[in-house]
Amino acid sequence: MWSLTFALGCVLAPHAGAQEKPNMIIQSDIHPKPTRLQVSPNGRFLQYADGTPFFYLADTAWMLPNKLTEEEARRLFADRSAKGFTVIQSLIFRDLFVPNSPNVHGVRPFASEADMYAAKLNPKWLDWVVRITKMAAEHGLVMAWLPTWGDKWTEHNNSAGPVIFDEDSKAEAYGRDLSEALGECDNVIWVSGGDSHIRTPAQADIIRAMVRGLRSGASRGRLITFHPGGGGTSATFHNEDWLDINTFQSGGGRLNVPNYRQVETFYNTLPTKPCLDIEPNYEWAPVGWSRQNGIAPEHRAFFDDYDVRRSYYRSVLAGAAGFSYGCDPIRQIYRPGDRSHAWDGQGIQTWEEGLAAPNSSQLQLLKRLLLDRSYFTRIPDRGLLRELDQGGNDDPVSHIAVARCSAGGYLLVYVPILQMLAIDTSVLPANRLRISVYDPEAGVQSRTWEIENSGIFRHIPSRRLDTLLAIDAINP
Numbered sequence: 508m509w510s511l512t513f514a515l516g517c518v519l520a521p522h523a524g525a526q527e528k529p530n531m532i533i534q535s536d537i538h539p540k541p542t543r544l545q546v547s548p549n550g551r552f553l554q555y556a557d558g559t560p561f562f563y564l565a566d567t568a569w570m571l572p573n574k575l576t577e578e579e580a581r582r583l584f585a586d587r588s589a590k591g592f593t594v595i596q597s598l599i600f601r602d603l604f605v606p607n608s609p610n611v612h613g614v615r616p617f618a619s620e621a622d623m624y625a626a627k628l629n630p631k632w633l634d635w636v637v638r639i640t641k642m643a644a645e646h647g648l649v650m651a652w653l654p655t656w657g658d659k660w661t662e663h664n665n666s667a668g669p670v671i672f673d674e675d676s677k678a679e680a681y682g683r684d685l686s687e688a689l690g691e692c693d694n695v696i697w698v699s700g701g702d703s704h705i706r707t708p709a710q711a712d713i714i715r716a717m718v719r720g721l722r723s724g725a726s727r728g729r730l731i732t733f734h735p736g737g738g739g740t741s742a743t744f745h746n747e748d749w750l751d752i753n754t755f756q757s758g759g760g761r762l763n764v765p766n767y768r769q770v771e772t773f774y775n776t777l778p779t780k781p782c783l784d785i786e787p788n789y790e791w792a793p794v795g796w797s798r799q800n801g802i803a804p805e806h807r808a809f810f811d812d813y814d815v816r817r818s819y820y821r822s823v824l825a826g827a828a829g830f831s832y833g834c835d836p837i838r839q840i841y842r843p844g845d846r847s848h849a850w851d852g853q854g855i856q857t858w859e860e861g862l863a864a865p866n867s868s869q870l871q872l873l874k875r876l877l878l879d880r881s882y883f884t885r886i887p888d889r890g891l892l893r894e895l896d897q898g899g900n901d902d903p904v905s906h907i908a909v910a911r912c913s914a915g916g917y918l919l920v921y922v923p924i925l926q927m928l929a930i931d932t933s934v935l936p937a938n939r940l941r942i943s944v945y946d947p948e949a950g951v952q953s954r955t956w957e958i959e960n961s962g963i964f965r966h967i968p969s970r971r972l973d974t975l976l977a978i979d980a981i982n983p
Contacts, residue, residue, distance in 0.1 A: 543693040544649065544730055546751055547883055550779030552828045553730070553752075560882040562874045563783055563829025565594035565651060566867070567838050569601055572636055573610045574840035580639055583837075584646040586862050591871025595643055596651040596698065596785075596831060599628075599636055599685065602658070602667040603839070603848045610635070626671050626681040633688045644694045651696040653734060654685055654721070657703025660713045664703050665849060675716035682720020690725020697721050697731040702756070702786070704736035705743050718749045734785055740769060745776065752828070753782035757818065759792050759810060765903035766818050767825035774826040774887065781828035787818040790866045792835035797850045804854030812866035813972055816947050819870060820921040820975065823877075824908035826887045832870060836861040865948075872950045876919065876977060884913045891918070893963060894929040911935075918978040921947075925971045930978075933962040937980035940964070945975040957981065 544561055547554045553561040566587050571580060587595065600616035602608050607623050609615045614631045617623035640650045658664035660672040672678045689695055699718055705711045718731055732752035733741040740755040753773045757766035766784050773782035793799045794808040819830045835841075836858045839848045847855055877885065889909045892900055900907055907928065908921040915936045922928055932940060942964070943955040958964070960980075968974035 543728065544696065546730070546781060549883060550781070551774075551826065551885075552781055552883060554883075560878060561593065562877060563594055563831075564592050564870060564874055565596045565785075565829070565831040566592050567596045567786070567789070567831060567833035568840060569596070569598050569653075569656075569838055570603070570840040571595070571597040572599065572632070572639060573601060573608060574842070576611055577638070577642070580642055581646075583862070584643055584648055587867075588646040588648055590868055591874055592648065592832070592867075594649045594651050594696070594829075594831075596653075597639075598653045598656055598701075600632065601656045604667050604846060606667050606669060608667075624669075624671055626677050628681075628684060633684075637688060637692065640689060640692045640695060644692065649694045649696060650692075651698050651732075652685075652689070653698045653701050654682060654717055655701055657701035657736070659701070661703050661706065661710055663706060664701075672713050672717070675712055678713045678716040679720040679723075682717040682722075683724045684720070686721045686724020686726045692726070693729075695726055695729045696752075697726075697729055698734050698785070699731060700734040700741075702734060702736055704739050711743060714744070715747075715749075722749060732785070737786075740773075745780070746778070751780065753780045754785040755782070756786040757784050757788070758786060759788045760795055762794055762808070762810075762814065763903040764788070764818070765821075765906065767821040767906065767908060770822050770825040770827045771887070783827045783829045783831065784818065784822050785831045786833065787822075787831065788814050789833035789835045789838055790815050790864045791856065791861065792833075792838075793850050800851040800853075807854065809854075812864070812869060812948065815866045816869060816973055817923050820873060820947065820973070821906060821908040821923070823873060824887060824910040824919060824921055825889075826910075830870070832866065834861040834864045834867065837864075869947060869950050872945060872947060873975070876945075876975075880979075881912050881914060881916050884916070885910050885919075886913050888934075891931040891934065892929070893931055894927070894965075916980055918976075920976040920978070922968055922974045922976070924973070925968055928964075928966045928968070928976075930964050931962065932960055932964050932978060935960060935978065935980040937982055939981040941977075941979045941981055942966075943977040943979070944968070945977070946970065947973050947975050 542555050544553050555561055607615050607617050616632045618629045643650050656666050658666035658668045699714050730751040731749055732754050735756050737756050737758040741753050744750045755769045757764045788810040792810050799807045836856050840858045888911045891909050905924050911918045938960055939957055940960050941957050944953050946953050
């Protein structure tokens with residue numbers, strides 16, 4: 508079992524009210540052997556087989572098998588592992604513009620057009636997918652593999668097509684082949700679907716057939732989820748036993764999307780299942796995608812690290828089991844001279860430049876704070892907020908997220924913009940509390956002090972943008 512400990516370069520202030528200087532960005536250890544995952548007994552989270560918590564923190568590299576060399580894939584894995592990511596989301600194959608496109612080695616997903624329409628993958632391509640999966644394991648990463656993008660089972664999609672999964676038997680055989688090929692790899696989560704809406708019962712049956720194939724092969728014990736179309740969810744399959752994790756796509760259509768509301772919906776839906784935002788707004792992606800085509804790059808709106816942090820913190824503290832990050836040039840593995848996908852690419856940076864996008868270094872702070880505390884007792888509770896204005900806490904710009912330990916150990920509070928905070932601390936059965944204030948942008952603890960637990964804690968953050976507070980019960 509690989510450890511999930513982290514080294515943090517911050518030291519608690521020596522006396523109440525002391526102010527700290529910001530410390531170094533957190534660096535995660537690299538642990539080489541991730542083992543098989545399962546759903547936690549309470550149905551809310553993910554864990555390893557021995558009960559160790561697993562926080563799903565994914566980067567998105569849909570085109571990895573198509574566009575990266577082995578050396579480049581290792582570079583991506585090393586960078587993401589060092590920044591605390593635990594998952595890489597990718598596709599077994601994807602055709603953005605031309606069907607059956609070759610990878611950088613000249614190998615095609617299907618050896619011939621006949622094989623493509625028969626859904627018989629090229630053995631050389633499968634070998635490459637297995638190689639990628641094993642490389643990811645060496646860096647302590649799980650591969651969340653999509654067997655196919657939606658263009659291969661529906662014409663309503665944003666990729667090249669054609670539809671090849673037009674019969675249940677073909678989809679099931681394809682799923683079984685994948686399951687057998689990756690059977691020896693424990694570091695796999697299967698992600699059915701592929702950014703497409705289920706429009707007909709026949710399409711839902713294709714998804715189910717592919718899942719039956721995955722469940723009938725050598726990797727039958729791996730977790731399975733579903734990747735819906737923009738604004739969609741996995742609700743179609745919620746009551747089906749094969750769906751281990753509920754997902755939704757809040758997407759990149761506009762700013763201030765309240766993705767925490769869908770988490771709250773899933774959190775209160777039976778049977779209980781973990782959930783996460785599997786495709787939120789991507790860092791460095793244009794707001795609204797192609798709607799900004801033709802506008803000069805300097806006049807366009809792009810999602811930045813702050814936009815992504817709000818989606819991240821508020822969905823996780825609302826009860827999600829993790830989060831899927833994405834940076835647009837890495838999402839499509841963009842190289843100089845490539846044709847940009849989903850927008851005209853004016854102002855786009857390269858995938859290698861995307862490795863240094865600010866938010867990729869910021870996300871591990873919350874992960875560490877959660878894993879350092881009682882993990883499986885975390886529950887959302889924004890009802891602890893007090894002294895709210897007339898609008899309550901429903902504004903997606905200013906919405907404050909609150910989670911607490913059901914055993915009374917801690918509160919975590921994310922404040923997205925400067926505003927007064929008043930929170931009920933009577934749920935923490937301790938006479939004294941430790942208050943720790945964090946800067947989510949720098950990934951550091953900026954201040955810590957102790958107070959008497961009066962039942963209400965009031966605070967006005969010093970940052971105009973987002974602030975994270977941890978309130979821990981101090982037991983005698």
